[in-house]
Amino acid sequence: MPTPPAGPASRPSPSALPKDIEWRLPRHARSVGRARTLLREQATSWKVPDEVTTTAVLLLSELMTNAYRHARVSPGREMWVRCVLEAGRLRVSVTDANDTLPTPRQASPDDESGRGLALVAALGDTWGAEPRPCGVGKTVWFELRAAAP
Numbered sequence: 001m002p003t004p005p006a007g008p009a010s011r012p013s014p015s016a017l018p019k020d021i022e023w024r025l026p027r028h029a030r031s032v033g034r035a036r037t038l039l040r041e042q043a044t045s046w047k048v049p050d051e052v053t054t055t056a057v058l059l060l061s062e063l064m065t066n067a068y069r070h071a072r073v074s075p076g077r078e079m080w081v082r083c084v085l086e087a088g089r090l091r092v093s094v095t096d097a098n099d100t101l102p103t104p105r106q107a108s109p110d111d112e113s114g115r116g117l118a119l120v121a122a123l124g125d126t127w128g129a130e131p132r133p134c135g136v137g138k139t140v141w142f143e144l145r146a147a148a149p
Helices: 030-045 050-070 116-123
Strands: 020-026 078-086 089-096 126-131 138-145
Touching: 020 030, 030 050, 030 078, 050 078, 050 089, 050 116, 050 138, 116 126
Parallel strands: none
Antiparallel strands: 020 078, 078 089, 089 138, 126 138
């Protein structure tokens, strides 16, 4: 069988690149802002519409803040963020090592917190939370339509 001619290495087209990425961040307050920056940059490279990116960054911030504040686990545990763009939908998930599944609550007008999951439920097309299959921790996620209907 003949060998193909040697030539410059071909590069895959940007549309052929994977649209699935994960970041592992320390359980620290600074990781919330870092996750927002990483998502904004990734969404831009995937050409996600600006209004979808803005909403996704806000909702990610809420999920990361919940994971940081409420996941009472030992120091050194990480929070994982995964973003998948597929079939015109952006799915963002946050995984932490705490087994307690979140439940939305009704915040009073005077409460300074407690509105994060309400925002996720109101602005996300769909959202959910489930235990990790390995039995340690949970994953909370949301999806947004990322393409014109």
